[in-house]
Amino acid sequence: MSTVDLTINGKAVSVDVEDRTLLVHVLRENFNLTGTHVGCDTSQCGACVVHVDGRAVKSCTMLAGQAAGCDVITIEGIANGDELHPMQAAFRDNHGLQCGYCTPGMIMSSIDIVNRYSGKLDEATVRHELEGNICRCTGYHNIVKSVLDAAGRMKVSQAAE
């Protein structure tokens, strides 16, 4: 058992965990942040993606202890109150989800993609960058559209800031 101090969605927290505990389980079990999903045991599917210190990370691949001192943002932490994050809004507007299971991970990965390619995204790049996330429902067609749409929206909202 170790005590891990970290920040989750802007709130400083402390948690006692077995050393083998993965970040995803701390989020889901200790903090009830069940939007972060588990879809595989091999870090292939991306259903568990969260942001750690601003970068997309598969939370099933990180021990909770490795997140000590980090700033973790989950799907529950990206909207501004009732106002959706532009990526969330774009997924809804472009029907970028069906069962919704892969969706939190897709959104968290996609925000990171847009951040990294600010302004220079095209379809081929989005498809390539989404290689770590699997969706079984949408055929990706509308996810790709959503990400490209959000890229525009995020640029506008960043410019406005």
Place this chain on the structure above:
Amino acid sequence: MGVEGIGASVKRKEDRRFITGKGRYVDDIKLVGLTHAHFIRSPHAHARVKGIDSSEAMKMPGVVAVLTGQQIVDDKVGNLICGWAITSKDGSPMKMGAWPAMAPETVRFVGQAVAVVIAETKNQAKDAAEAVVVDYEELEAVPDIRAAIKQGAPQLHPEAPGNVVYDWHIGDEAAVKGAFAKAANVVEMDLTNNRLAPNPMEPRSAIADYDTAEEHYTLYTTSQNPHVARLVLSAFYNIAPEHKLRVIAPDVGGGFGSKIYIYPEEMVALWASRKTGRPVKWTSDRTEAFLTDHHGRDHISKAEMAFDKDNMILGLRVKTHANFGAYMSLFSSAVPTYLYATLLSGQYMIPAIYAEVMGVYTNTTPVDAYRGAGRPEASYLLERMMETAARQLKVDPTELRRKNFITTFPYQTPVIMAYDIGDFGASLDAAMKAIDYAGFAGRKAKAKSEGKLLGIGVSCYIEACGIAPSKAVGSLGAGVGLWESAEVRVNPVGTIEILTGSHSHGQGHETTFAQLISERLGVPISQVQIIHGDTDKVQFGMGTYGSRSLAVGGAAIIKAMEKVEAKAKKIAAHALEASEGDIVIENGEFKVAGTDKSIALPMVALAAYTAHNLPDGMEPGLKETAFYDPTNFTFPAGTYICELEVDAGTGKTSFVNFVAADDFGRLINPMIVEGQVHGGLAQGIGQALLEHAVYDTNGQPVTASFMDYAMPRADDLPSFQLSHTTTLCPGNPLGVKGCGEAGAIGASAAVINAITDAIDNNKLEMPATPNRVWHAIHGKAQ
């Protein structure tokens, strides 16, 4: 059409909770006192369980119980069943091997559970499972069809000599023989339809909660049909009386067929909850999903098609062997028979068809319905035959198809199905135009001059959806009727609740069904709540699969709504002192036709519940129920064409274009329909290029994780170009046909036809991996 009514691409109501991480999936649920189950699964494909020693495990921290297969048998929990009886050619019933929820004696596939550990935490259950010692005596295994039916092969079940489940047939053998005798040309092919793992992204999960005081069970489960789960669990598995069992399927993260059936883990969780007096949760990991979620497809077929001198089809003969895995799953027996062979006429006038299907047991995971279930196998076989025939007969593949299309409806095929309506030429035209079929020869010549291999592939599919007319399926051996129920409740303030027996796991019912109400009653969809997936709330239903939700479930909603409207009109007429026949409903108002007198729906609803001023003799309240049983299947159809390039150096394919022209009848929400098609196409293309559940010769699964089983990713797929042509289904009040499976049914043949065109070699099996394609190009058998 209202802004939110039929035909509007309304944004989905359910999305907000999914995009904010507030979805309610089974594994998200926590109960007080929850324990966790971890199954101990066989590492052998075929073995005898000689003993299980759990004494060390019982001493480990947090362990509540270790329960074994023998205990579940001793407690008289029933064996798993198959719900569709198939009779062999010789009149004998299909051969069912007994399938206990956990194996007491013999295991027949890798991953079959022999015991379960229940502990305070998941990790404690896993740790303790390591300490349970199972003594296995390994037996020889037969993982594939050909090996299983060989003389002297190891036998899986004493009930099934030769490992044969059934040897079934359909059609007129003599007529087909006659057709071949007068044929000018015969086309022959051997085809394999590869085994797939359905892989919904949400792994299966179950929480069972036994209430000792009430002797009542609650089961939260990832199911596509909670009512059928309750029915089967109580009627056949002896778990709980039906009125003492509540089954809840909350948000479910995709199913694609794999969550239709009842699985051993759900049975064990319920039984273990009663035994331990604690709620029990089990959630599959991905490898368990590969081992235990029922697989799809896995056919080997020999097909022959006879043509006359004018290239008209005279007859079709098919012999298929279907791999069922180790046990017969709930719907499995129907898949390669009534869901497959009955679609072998495709879009074509084929005067005579004869199909034989032998179902075979092997030491592999059970096989059951997966997206399309039987129809993809039929469509793939037929559309590869048509393409190969066109090449052999040296005619354009679209012309050969068009020439043989059925053009008058209704049309009775020789294999049971009676197509109600269709316009196959219209879809073919639309797809050819979208891909510029006429310009392909030029593009191909240019590519060739640059040393590139370009190919085009056509696939014209038809499917039978809206499963299914109860009488028809009953006469074919189904153990259930497949109607659907709905209840429309207008609340006193005029908001509306729809209770439906169908189940949404990504299809957007909360939006589409609300649109039906919005269209008729003029209320915004925000005022309509769709309730599904809970047997305590919805009286009964048959769930979602076979694209039945709208054609059957939606029709039930319409029927219930008609009753509500009739009563509401009476109330409105009474209030407005008009005659009932003069009342029309417009934008949520009940109007007296030709006047400005009207009363809004909420006032009618309030009147129904205050009951101060109702027509004499009228019961208060405004809610109605309807059960809708269709009279026929629906028949979505369409044409998919894909153009792709094959890299001769590596065998890798890349898409140039993929067009889909579908006829789904009326579209309620085109945005959702297109999303469904995209997903289906991805699964069909996945089968064609990437996916394959592989076993080694000892029955060890080689593809039991996403590291080994190639799931389509964004980069593997193109963006799709969709269009719709429309013939309205005459069989249901909405004119809808169903769209959920089309993509998976039609896509595989289009892709393989395009690759075989590009490489000029008709012999290629799915998945067309670069390795296989390279060998096909360079002439070495693979």
